[in-house]
Amino acid sequence: MLKTFKSLNPYLKQYKKLFIVASIFTIIFSTLALVDPYVTGVLIDIIIEGGSVSLVIKGVLLITVVTLLRTFLRYKYFMKFELLSQKLVYKLRKEMYIKLQNLDFTFFDKTPNGKIMTNMTGDIEAIRHFFAWITHVSIFHGFIFIYALIVMFLINPFLAGILLIIIPIIGFISLKLSRSVKPTFVKIREQFSKLNSVVQENISGNRVIKAFASEPYEIEKFNIENQKFNDRNIEAAKVWEKYLPVLDAFAILFNVVVMLIGSLLIINDKMSIGELVTFNRLLWMINNPLRMLGWMINGTQNFIASYDRVDELLNQESKIKEIHKPVNKHTLEGYIKFENVSFHYGDLPVLENISFEVKPGETVALLGSTGSGKSTLTSLISRFYDVTNGQILIDNVPIQNYDISMLRSNISIAMQDIFLFSDSIEGNISYGVPQADKKRIRMAAEIAGVNEFIYQFDQQFDTVVGERGVGLSGGQKQRIALARAIIEDPSILILDDTTSAVDMETEYKILGELKNINEKRTTFIIAHRISSVKDADLILVMDNGRIVERGTHAELLDKKGYYYSVFFQQMGEFNLEKKVVL
Numbered sequence: 001m002l003k004t005f006k007s008l009n010p011y012l013k014q015y016k017k018l019f020i021v022a023s024i025f026t027i028i029f030s031t032l033a034l035v036d037p038y039v040t041g042v043l044i045d046i047i048i049e050g051g052s053v054s055l056v057i058k059g060v061l062l063i064t065v066v067t068l069l070r071t072f073l074r075y076k077y078f079m080k081f082e083l084l085s086q087k088l089v090y091k092l093r094k095e096m097y098i099k100l101q102n103l104d105f106t107f108f109d110k111t112p113n114g115k116i117m118t119n120m121t122g123d124i125e126a127i128r129h130f131f132a133w134i135t136h137v138s139i140f141h142g143f144i145f146i147y148a149l150i151v152m153f154l155i156n157p158f159l160a161g162i163l164l165i166i167i168p169i170i171g172f173i174s175l176k177l178s179r180s181v182k183p184t185f186v187k188i189r190e191q192f193s194k195l196n197s198v199v200q201e202n203i204s205g206n207r208v209i210k211a212f213a214s215e216p217y218e219i220e221k222f223n224i225e226n227q228k229f230n231d232r233n234i235e236a237a238k239v240w241e242k243y244l245p246v247l248d249a250f251a252i253l254f255n256v257v258v259m260l261i262g263s264l265l266i267i268n269d270k271m272s273i274g275e276l277v278t279f280n281r282l283l284w285m286i287n288n289p290l291r292m293l294g295w296m297i298n299g300t301q302n303f304i305a306s307y308d309r310v311d312e313l314l315n316q317e318s319k320i321k322e323i324h325k326p327v328n329k330h331t332l333e334g335y336i337k338f339e340n341v342s343f344h345y346g347d348l349p350v351l352e353n354i355s356f357e358v359k360p361g362e363t364v365a366l367l368g369s370t371g372s373g374k375s376t377l378t379s380l381i382s383r384f385y386d387v388t389n390g391q392i393l394i395d396n397v398p399i400q401n402y403d404i405s406m407l408r409s410n411i412s413i414a415m416q417d418i419f420l421f422s423d424s425i426e427g428n429i430s431y432g433v434p435q436a437d438k439k440r441i442r443m444a445a446e447i448a449g450v451n452e453f454i455y456q457f458d459q460q461f462d463t464v465v466g467e468r469g470v471g472l473s474g475g476q477k478q479r480i481a482l483a484r485a486i487i488e489d490p491s492i493l494i495l496d497d498t499t500s501a502v503d504m505e506t507e508y509k510i511l512g513e514l515k516n517i518n519e520k521r522t523t524f525i526i527a528h529r530i531s532s533v534k535d536a537d538l539i540l541v542m543d544n545g546r547i548v549e550r551g552t553h554a555e556l557l558d559k560k561g562y563y564y565s566v567f568f569q570q571m572g573e574f575n576l577e578k579k580v581v582l
């Protein structure tokens with residue numbers, strides 16, 4: 001608990017005043033709870049003894065004023081705790097979101113979306129619940145319990161002493177309840193995270209599911225997780241239900257004991273009727289906190305566990321570190337050198353001993369079998385991952401020495417896995433350069449071949465594309481992704497399988513346009529088609545993480561190796577595409 005508050009302190013400290021004021025209001029509210037039972041008892045004794053109307057009126061007036069004051073205080077402290085909780089979770093959510101923006105690919109590779117979503121929703125809600133409810137409920141019940149005990153002892157130590165024997169029993173049952181229910185809550189949370197992941201995957205993959213007609217399988221998969229979630233909740237409810245009737249029985253036992261012993265004390269003149277009434281009215285102030293103990297402990301444990309998960313996310317460190325005083329040269333020339341670069345994804349070796357260099361304005365093409373490491377190689381240039389061995393230099397400076405944001409803003413990538421935002425086509429193209437004017441957007445669109453299809457949409461550039469680009473063909477999405485990459489006017493352009501889904505004629509045009517604008521730009525083209533790579537200054541043929549052939553188109557044909565065989569395999573396709581000339 002202390003550890004949790006210590007680590008929460010940076011977020012909480014600015015709300016200390018709010019917390020203290022809200023707590024003071026709660027304590028006053030709790031203190032005033034004594035007035036009604038105490039004054040009622042005193043009034044009853046006054047009435048029994050013949051009474052004084054003026055005293056009765058004063059007493060009733062006092063109870064009324066205190067009740068009104070308590071209503072006001074309750075409103076105030078409720079609002080203050082609510083405000084505190086909302087401010088705190090707003091801040092935490094913001095920090096988590098910023099952290100997510102700064103985490104590297106490795107984190108997202110290994111963390112399921114469902115887990116992150118549960119952190120951002122369920123865990124945040126548990127933290128809010130703690131500060132909005134558990135705090136003031138605990139303060140209130142803590143204080144009324146102690147007050148009630150003190151007043152009871154002052155009125156009649158004998159009867160209070162007897163109650164003191166029952167109190168630990170109820171406290172023990174309540175604690176046992178919280179201990180038994182805790183693992184069930186942990187299971188509920190874990191299961192909720194799994195359920196979230198299944199739903200998320202289902203929604204993202206709805207097209208694949210429909211294509212494979214695997215709805216029944218998906219429903220079954222969901223049902224299993226949903227059933228488990230249901231079972232976990234019922235398990236938790238069963239634990240509550242096992243203990244709650246026992247707690248209620250003890251509450252009644254309190255009444256029985258007070259009535260029985262209280263009556264005997266009155267008969268023996270050891271207690272007044274008014275005192276018994278006060279005792280009776282104070283019983284809930286003893287009973288309720290004990291009943292609520294399990295709920296309060298649970299909410300607190302839930303809060304601690306949730307905050308630990310949030311804290312774990314907030315403490316995640318990106319493996320991609322920036323050096324103390326990074327080089328912050330605004331524009332890079334684009335002279336790239338790989339020196340004996342090797343890279344492993346965890347234990348999986350993916351690139352071995354890669355060395356090559358490319359001068360500004362040159363184009364390097366990467367060709368090779370699936371999984372040979374082409375995308376990985378280019379992702380190292382932007383430091384999405386750091387090399388395991390060797391080094392990469394840009395303009396003769398190791399890339400680790402650059403300011404990461406400057407480095408990445410000099411590199412544009414049209415990724416193989418295209419992601420379009422739910423925004424207009426124009427918004428998607430200008431994503432990296434929001435200040436780009438229409439002329440610049442149109443120019444990028446023209447080069448990327450977007451203009452060839454844009455006019456088929458009524459809204460043209462204002463056409464809003466659905467999530468992930470729903471409503472567009474694969475080739476159309478690729479062209480928007482390409483326009484998004486070139487509009488940035490980067491020093492280094494990486495095209496990862498960017499034209500694989502466009503027809504060969506369009507590809508030919510796009511590559512021609514790119515050649516015109518890429519004179520000063522270092523370009524990487526990853527492709528499977530010879531037509532996409534043949535004009536490159538350097539072609540690297542990759543296999544199993546190694547460069548197995550390198551050279552220009554003509555040099556590689558002369559070698560009569562892998563490139564040569566791919567070339568002849570694809571010749572058939574080219575012949576079908578009459579307009580494309582090799």
Ligand SMILES: Nc1ncnc2c1ncn2[C@@H]1O[C@H](COP(=O)(O)OP(=O)(O)OP(=O)(O)O)[C@@H](O)[C@H]1O
Nearest residue numbers: 109345348350369370371372373374375376377416
């Ligand atoms: N995030 C990742 N975590 C672990 N392994 C990965 C990851 N991404 C890729 N790999 C593995 O690294 C190897 C190289 O993958 P990469 O995507 O670089 O190949 P590629 O040559 O671009 O393939 P393709 O032509 O199919 O796009 C593959 O074995 C792949 O399974």
